[in-house]
Amino acid sequence: MARYGVAVAFGAPSGADGQPSLAGTGEQAAVSLAPVPASDDLALHLDGSRPSPAAVVTKGLTLGFGKRTVLEDVDVSIPRGRITALIGPTGSGKSTFLRTLNRMNDRVAGFTRRGDVELDGESIFGSHVDLVTLRRRTGMLFQRPNPFPMSIADNVLAGVRAHRIAKKAAWPAIVEARLREVRLWDAVSERLGDSPFRLSGGQQQLLCLARALAVGPDVLLLDEPTSALDPLSVEAIEALLRELVPALTLIVVTHNLAQARRISDQTMFFFEGRLVEFAPTDRLFEEPAQPETARYVTGRIG
Amino acid sequence: MSENGEQPGAREGVERMALAADRVPGRAPMSTRRSFRRRVAGSVGWTVAALALVVIGVPTVWLVYGVVARAVPYWTWSVLTQPGAGASGGLENEILGTLLLVVGVVVLAGGVGVLSGIYLAEYASGRWGNLLRGGSEVLAGIPSIVLGYVGYIVLVVDFGWGFSLAAGLIVLSAMTVPYVAKSTELALRQVPTSFREGADALGMREGYSLLRISLRAALPGITTGLLVAIAIAMGETAPLLYTAGFTGSLPSLALTHKPVPFLTYAVWTFYNQPSNYAVHLSYDAALILVALVVALIVAARLVVVWTQRHADRRGGV
Incomplete structure (x- = not known):
């Protein structure tokens, strides 16, 4: 059962970039999806006898907007201290899934949810749950870098100040430590008071990462964090993400299959509102258990 | 080109060029009647905008000048x-x-x-x-x-x-x-x-x-x-x-x-x-x-x- 977090050791960025061509083949409509039971690997539930290897557990999670169901009945355990990639075509529900994990969808009009999400064994939808605490524990990085309209240093400190994490005297040290952590210090140390919008897109995304790390999250949700960036920045960010595990649990939505292979330990494949397969990344790409997965990772649907 | 036979010569030339260019896929004609119309509409637009600026600007200057010219000669700091x-x-x-x-x-x-x-x-x-x-x-x-x-x-x-x-x-x-x-x-x-x-x-x-x-x-x-x-x-x-x-x-x-x-x-x-x-x-x-x-x-x-x-x-x- 609980194979992750224990036995599975992948991870060396293999540099595999057998990214299949994603040219539309028009085959998508022809794919019939019989309700496939999730593979054994998905049935990871909390095992009382030993410490849970799962950081995030979903139970019968069904999400929708208005009357439309976007994602149906997802039961997964996302292991701690690993990078989990979420792949699937546009509209498959993976972003909605990600944004449910820190309740970013709460604000969206018409959002509906059944089922539950547990973070470290505790429901995030419980009545006693404080959104502020939840979001301190689950940081998020968006598709487009979104620094705030304040100085670079103030951006790093935005969360620190909002949560009164540190005294003012400690702020400069925090700024430096976090910017060093994301390898941005050397580029910006001379202009901490400048606008972040003069940085390159990749640097802005690193700044947002520093900002997210500064509040000390356990889980980091990343919604296509590199899709708007140039190849060199992508490389820098991917390398950084590899360094953040196992201290943090990373959940990454990506459209880039090669990226999923390079950085993730296991991969969830979403298709047409269902979680089709959840397996160690190598296995999901090399020997997919489900026919849709095989077609997607070889570029025949998508 | 026979459908353009009634057009005056110069216009016909332009028209013919336009049609010829139209037959080359992916190449837009450099000069057509439509682009002429666009140029006219463009300059009319600019003229109206410039006139509007004048209508706002001239009275403003005139008004400020009127106030300054009448106030300054008799101005005392007291x-x-x-x-x-x-x-x-x-x-x-x-x-x-x-x-x-x-x-x-x-x-x-x-x-x-x-x-x-x-x-x-x-x-x-x-x-x-x-x-x-x-x-x-x-x-x-x-x-x-x-x-x-x-x-x-x-x-x-x-x-x-x-x-x-x-x-x-x-x-x-x-x-x-x-x-x-x-x-x-x-x-x-x-x-x-x-x-x-x-x-x-x-x-x-x-x-x-x-x-x-x-x-x-x-x-x-x-x-x-x-x-x-x-x-x-x-x-x-x-x-x-x-x-x-x-x-x-x-x-x-x-x-x-x-x-x-x-x-x-x-x-x-x-x-x-x-x-x-x-x-x-x-x-x-x-x-x-x-x-x-x-x-x-x-x-x-x-x-x-x-x-x-x-x-x-x-x-x-």
């Missing part, structure tokens, strides 16, 4: 330091009164207006929100003389406040709150969703992110609304005649029972007084008003530029 009621003295009482009214409007209309704008942008939705917005627009549309008269009957007479700072401030604020509220609402709606999402994802509380992120980003728009409010507070005469009254002595900070002198009163009444001195004073008052408005706009711009120094887009005022 105008700023002596109170008076036209026949003698200066404009110190009117200047201080106007500044008092402006500060009061910024506090009262600014506070109420910004809070209303936040409410309209963040919390008022559906029919209730539309009702509030409609009500605000109606308030903005009421003629100032009507508001002034209502203020006179209710505040000055019924409440027994007499001509007073409070009565003048309340009427001026009622006039200007809709502008501040509208500009605040619009400015908040234009704050990019990504800022808000970023704040949410960091776990900022709603009020905190509103104050630290959204309002800060919306400041240029809010300032525009405040400037309109200030301009109205400085420029209005009719409602103040009914509510603020006038006095030849310095204004006091008392909210009731003390009339407040103001510059537009001087412009309006001193000009009609049978003394050259009073007429010159009325031009001085107009000049001071223009100078105050310009100074305020410049100051507001500087504030905006300073607070938006980290923004990716510069906000204009």
Whole structure:
């Protein structure tokens, strides 16, 4: 059962970039999806006898907007201290899934949810749950870098100040430590008071990462964090993400299959509102258990 | 090409070129009748825009020149330091009164207006929100003389406040709150969703992110609304005649029972007084008003530029 977090050791960025061509083949409509039971690997539930290897557990999670169901009945355990990639075509529900994990969808009009999400064994939808605490524990990085309209240093400190994490005297040290952590210090140390919008897109995304790390999250949700960036920045960010595990649990939505292979330990494949397969990344790409997965990772649907 | 046989020669040539070019896929004709039409429409548009600029610009220059030319030759600095009621003295009482009214409007209309704008942008939705917005627009549309008269009957007479700072401030604020509220609402709606999402994802509380992120980003728009409010507070005469009254002595900070002198009163009444001195004073008052408005706009711009120094887009005022 609980194979992750224990036995599975992948991870060396293999540099595999057998990214299949994603040219539309028009085959998508022809794919019939019989309700496939999730593979054994998905049935990871909390095992009382030993410490849970799962950081995030979903139970019968069904999400929708208005009357439309976007994602149906997802039961997964996302292991701690690993990078989990979420792949699937546009509209498959993976972003909605990600944004449910820190309740970013709460604000969206018409959002509906059944089922539950547990973070470290505790429901995030419980009545006693404080959104502020939840979001301190689950940081998020968006598709487009979104620094705030304040100085670079103030951006790093935005969360620190909002949560009164540190005294003012400690702020400069925090700024430096976090910017060093994301390898941005050397580029910006001379202009901490400048606008972040003069940085390159990749640097802005690193700044947002520093900002997210500064509040000390356990889980980091990343919604296509590199899709708007140039190849060199992508490389820098991917390398950084590899360094953040196992201290943090990373959940990454990506459209880039090669990226999923390079950085993730296991991969969830979403298709047409269902979680089709959840397996160690190598296995999901090399020997997919489900026919849709095989077609997607070889570029025949998508 | 036979269908073009009736066209005059030159036109036919153009037409033929156009058609020939049309047959080459992917290559647009360099010159067609449509592009000629576009050029004509373009130059007509530019001409109309230039004319509009002239229509606005010329009277403005003429007006400012008229005020300056009539005020400057008789200018004495004692105008700023002596109170008076036209026949003698200066404009110190009117200047201080106007500044008092402006500060009061910024506090009262600014506070109420910004809070209303936040409410309209963040919390008022559906029919209730539309009702509030409609009500605000109606308030903005009421003629100032009507508001002034209502203020006179209710505040000055019924409440027994007499001509007073409070009565003048309340009427001026009622006039200007809709502008501040509208500009605040619009400015908040234009704050990019990504800022808000970023704040949410960091776990900022709603009020905190509103104050630290959204309002800060919306400041240029809010300032525009405040400037309109200030301009109205400085420029209005009719409602103040009914509510603020006038006095030849310095204004006091008392909210009731003390009339407040103001510059537009001087412009309006001193000009009609049978003394050259009073007429010159009325031009001085107009000049001071223009100078105050310009100074305020410049100051507001500087504030905006300073607070938006980290923004990716510069906000204009």
